[in-house]
Amino acid sequence: MAEIRTPNRPIYRQVAEQIAEEIEAGILPADARISSERELAERYGISRMTARAAINILVQRGLIVRRNRSRAYVAQPKFRFDLSSPGGLHEQLRKAGVEPGAKLITAEMLPYDALSPRVAQALALDDEETFVYHIVRVRTANGEPIALEDSYFPAHLFPDLLDFNLTDSIYGILRKYFGVEPAGSVQELEISLLDAEWAEIMGVAVDLPTLEIWRQAFTADNAPFEFAHDIYRGDRILFIARTASPESFLAGSGLLWQRALDNLQAEGA
Amino acid sequence: MAEIRTPNRPIYRQVAEQIAEEIEAGILPADARISSERELAERYGISRMTARAAINILVQRGLIVRRNRSRAYVAQPKFRFDLSSPGGLHEQLRKAGVEPGAKLITAEMLPYDALSPRVAQALALDDEETFVYHIVRVRTANGEPIALEDSYFPAHLFPDLLDFNLTDSIYGILRKYFGVEPAGSVQELEISLLDAEWAEIMGVAVDLPTLEIWRQAFTADNAPFEFAHDIYRGDRILFIARTASPESFLAGSGLLWQRALDNLQAEGA
DNA sequence: AAGTGGTCTAGACCACCAT
DNA sequence: TGGTGGTCTAGACCACTTC
Secondary structure (H helix, E strand, C coil): CCCCCCCCCCHHHHHHHHHHHHHCCCCCCCCCCCCCCHHHHHHHHCHHHHHHHHHHHHHCCCCCCCCCCEEEEEECCCCEEEEEEEECHHHHHCCCCCEEEEEEEEEEEEEEEHHHHHHHHHHCCCCCCCCCEEEEEEEEEEEEEEEEEEEECCCCCCCCHCCCCCCCHHHHHHHHHHHHEEEEEEEEEEEEEECHHHHHHHHHCCEEEEEEEEEEEEEEEEEEEEEEEEECCCCEEEEEEEEECHHHHCCCCCHHHHHHHHHHHHHHH | CCCCCCCCCHHHHHHHHHHHHHHHHCCCCCCCCCCHHHHHHHHHCCCHHHHHHHHHHHHHHCCCEEECCEEEECCCCEEEEEEECCCCCCHHHHHCCCCEEEEEEEEEEEEEEHHHHHHHHCCCCCCCCEEEEEEEEEEEEEEEEEEEEEEEEEEECCCCCCCHCCCCHHHHHHHHHHHHCCCEEEEEEEEEECCHHHHHHCCCCCCCCEEEEEEEEEECCCEEEEEEEEEEEEEEEEEEEEEEEECHHCCCHHHHHHHHHHHHHHHHH
């Protein structure tokens, strides 16, 4: 039986730190199987509930992932996603050598009446004859579910959108077949815990920390063409964002940004 | 004894939902005191550990706050913070009618040798004679700790910076006394759980969900003047961000943004 | 002094998964 | 079928807050 008890710091936290150190030191490499809760309890001479509390911390911190309702494994490094890049998640994953995918949950056409006021307002719709496409997808990276995307598109801008292969990049479809180039967006971000309902749909654990984004996307001629509510797993994704006041854009600091961003990305390697 | 057991959904989650509903319905208004864990256990006919699990969910979701190591109260609505606004947290809180404050934790001048490579690189320092100011503060809103700010400033740009009142807005000081206008930044965002060490400094519960930001800020002439590592409480803050490709700025879509942002803010009320 | 949250135990039962 | 995670219980002790 290993002995790690020291005063003051709770045991479950000490056990979590010990396991975290083993992960960071490479003793437990990515995808290594974590000992079962009962094994940990015996090894450290603690109760199973205490061992479980330790694992739960590491799951929430993203160091460990549970598969199904089965055992826990050391997590792979986080994916990187630039919130301010016009290229969407799909393109960014592909550029990073990760296989992006999507599982279609819902694809339907809704009449104006069925829209929430928020959606209608965000898409600047006031014609009661209008229809809107509603698409819900689980986004995956190397087959792993990493985000849920609940999006709305004005039907008159993208006729027969639902006939395309909606497991591809939707922004790619808009660009290729409809000539729509996303030029800007307004996003609202909230940190939250994954809802039981969404967790069920995504097939991951409830209560994982997530980044929720409500996004209003515009074309270059200032027309809103998408309203979306995205939920990203915070335990699997590292987010990047660039911000600036308009003046600095006019001063041509785009290059500076690119340099600085390259620095950040180089460091993350 | 109240009866709320139904099949399938775990009891602690049902109790959490019940309390959440009472909060949303206004039966438990902001600052109302939550029943003690033992009281809840008795009322619902469950064990104290189960009642405690229910409360923990609501604390992490930001609906409930624990004060000290004492009882739990219904949380006030979240503060709003626009990550892409050049105005910092201080100014934004003030505009929203909230009293911003800061508690100084550390204020020191460091030689080049003491800097981590990341700090030196972010500030574009290569002169080994250089000094850097290092300031750590706990940011508060209406007296409540909401963020921790760990920032570095090149000393040659801001001589005697430490002599100013560092519980004021630092950006305000830079602007007023040094004529430095922040023009842009590159930020890296990560969702994480609050570290025991930082939780201690901030005086809040460990493991709260947070937004960590590493920020490199630039003046209009592209000189980096700040590198900062901020930790924001996700349970108390709602974040907003605007993004766009440079082209849309040149096309003059700033007004559009302002309109869209106003919409978002109006809805949040 | 009484009450409270924070921690911990040693069991238990169940549904599900891998073998 | 045996092991696993998910849940739940009925206690316990401690440090601290509140009164």
